[in-house]
Amino acid sequence: MNTRNELRAYIQQLLADKGDREPLGEADSLVLSGRLDSVDILHIVMFLEGTYGIDFADQEFDQEDFDSIASILTLINHRAPAAGTPQA
Numbered sequence: 001m002n003t004r005n006e007l008r009a010y011i012q013q014l015l016a017d018k019g020d021r022e023p024l025g026e027a028d029s030l031v032l033s034g035r036l037d038s039v040d041i042l043h044i045v046m047f048l049e050g051t052y053g054i055d056f057a058d059q060e061f062d063q064e065d066f067d068s069i070a071s072i073l074t075l076i077n078h079r080a081p082a083a084g085t086p087q088a
Contacts, residue, residue, distance in 0.1 A: 003052075003076060006051070007073065007076070008069055011024065011044070011072075014036065014040050014044070018036075020035055025069075026070045027070050028069075029067050030066065030069075031066055032064075032067055041063065048072075052081075053081045054075075054079045054081075
């Protein structure tokens, strides 16, 4: 499974767990629209750290980085360690 599909599946599961089964476009707002909350973002951060080796401990946090699948993919491409980084 590629990065895009893996990320989409993870976010769709988070939404489904909240009872949200609405369609999800790549640029659809997740946070600013209220579909996901701060606890969900924490889950996404842990997923990104565990799956892609991204360390958020010393990096600035911007909720807009988590507002859509497209913005999270950009974050993965910019922050994941170069060696072994899955391509989106």
